[in-house]
C-alpha cells in the first residue's frame with residue numbers, strides 16, 4: 001500500500017540531452033515516516049538528481065513521486081505546498097546573506113504559513129538553542145563558520161516544521177574539524193524520529209544512523225539494505241569496488 | 248608700471264561688473280537656482296521611474312532566460328514570450344536612438360496633450376530612457392546571484408515570484424547599488440538636453456541669463472562649475488557607498 005509510505009517513488013527517470021545522459025534510469029523507492037535513508041554511490045551516479053527530484057527541484061522525465069498520498073508529479077498540484085513540508089539542506093548551505101540568522105529562519109514561516117513575528121521568532125530561538133547557536137540570532141551568515149552555517153541551514157529548514165528533511169552532502173563543503181558538529185545535529189534529529197533522506201560520503205554516519213542504505217550507480221539503485229547488509233559481506237562487485245575506495 | 252596697474256584694475260572692475268550683471272542684477276542667480284531645482288526634480292523622478300521600469304524589464308528578461316527551455320507549451324509560455332519580445336524591443340529602440348530625439352518625440356508627438364507640464368514630460372522621457380540602462384544593470388545583478396539562493400528559496404516553498412521578491416531582488420539591488428548610483432550621476436548631466444523642450448533646468452537657467460545679458464562666458468562657466476561640483480560630490484558619495492558595501496560583505 002503506497003499510501004502508507006511517506007514518500008513513494010515509482011520508476012523515476014531523468015534524462016538529459018534527449019536521453020544521451022540517463023541521470024536516473026528507473027528508480028523506485030519507498031520511504032517511511034521516521035526512517036533515515038542514506039544514499040551512497042560514486043560521483044555521477046544520480047544521488048543528487050534523485051534527492052532533488054523528491055521535492056521537484058529537478059523535474060523527472062517520467063515516473064511518479066507520491067508524497068503523503070498525493071502524486072506530486074501530476075499536473076495541477078501546487079508543488080509549493082508540498083515543498084513546505086519537505087525541508088532541504090544543501091552542500092553549500094545557501095543561507096540568505098542579506099538577512100540575519102533569525103530572519104533567515106522566520107522568513108518562510110511568516111510569509112508562507114502566516115505565523116506572527118512573535119510566534120515564528122519564539123520557535124526559531126528554540127531551534128537555535130537546540131543547535132547551540134542561540135547567541136547568534138542577530139548575526140549575518142557571513143559572520144559564521146561553515147559548521148555554524150550548516151547548523152543554521154538545518155534549523156532554517158526545521159522552522160517550517162517539515163515532515164521530511166532532504167540532505168545533499170551536508171558536510172562535503174566543511175573543514176574536517178567542523179563535520180562532527182553538523183553530523184551530531186543530524187544524529188539528534190534522527191533520534192527524535194525525524195524522517196531524513198541523506199546523500200553523503202560519511203560512511204560512519206551511514207552505518208551508525210542509517211536505517212536503510214541505498215547504493216546507486218549509473219542512475220539505478222544497485223543494492224538496498226540495512227547498514228549491516230551493506231557494510232557486511234556483499235557479493236555485489238560494484239558495491240565492493242565503491243566501498244574499497246571510500247572506506 | 249602705472250599703465251600695468253591701471254589695466255589690471257580695469258580688468259578686475261570689468262570682471263566684477265560682468266559678475267554683477269549676470270548674477271546679482273535682477274536677482275539673476277535665481278534663474279540658476281530654479282534651474283538646479285528642476286534638474287534635480289527631473290533626475291530624481293527619472294531615476295525612480297527608471298528603477299521601476301528597469302526591475303520589471305530585468306525580471307521579464309531573466310525569467311525568460313532561466314525558464315523558457317523547461318516550460319511546457321501553454322498560455323504561460325506564450326505570455327512570457329510576448330513579454331520578452333516587448334522588453335527586447337524596448338531595450339533595442341531606447342538604446343539605439345539618441346536621448347534628444349526621444350525627448351523631442353515625447354514632447355512634440357506623444358505627450359502633446361500635457362505639453363505645458365514640461366517637467367512631467369521630461370521625467371517620463373528620461374525615466375523611460377534610463378529604465379533601459381537600469382534594466383541591464385539589474386539583470387546582471389540578478390544573474391550574479393548564486394543559483395543556490397534560488398533553490399533554497401524554492402525548497403522552502405516560496406513560488407517563483409516570492410523567491411525573486413524576498414531573496415533574489417534584494418541581493419541583486421544591493422550588488423548593483425553603486426552602478427545604479429552612477430546611472431543617477433549620468434542622468435544629472437544628461438537631463439541638460441531638456442532645455443531643448445524649453446524646460447527651465449540648470450542649463451536653461453544659464454541660457455536665459457546669456458540671452459538677457461549678452462555675455463556667454465560667465466553664465467555658461469557657472470553652469471559648468473555647478474554640474475561639476477554636483478557630479479564630484481555624488482561620485483565621492485558612491486565611493487563611500489561602495490566601500491561600505493564591500494566591508495559589510497565580510
Ligand SMILES: Nc1ncnc2c1ncn2[C@@H]1O[C@H](COP(=O)(O)OP(=O)(O)OP(=O)(O)O)[C@@H](O)[C@H]1O
Pocket residue numbers: 016017021022023041042043044045046047048049050
Ligand atoms: N543539468 C544537467 N545537465 C546535464 N547532465 C546533468 C545535469 N545534472 C546532472 N547531470 C548528469 O547526471 C548524472 C547524475 O548527476 P548527479 O549530480 O545526480 O550525480 P551525483 O551522484 O550526485 O554525483 P556527485 O557525487 O558528484 O554529486 C551525471 O552524469 C551528471 O553529469
Ligand SMILES: [Mg+2]
Pocket residue numbers: 047048049
Ligand atoms: Mg551530488
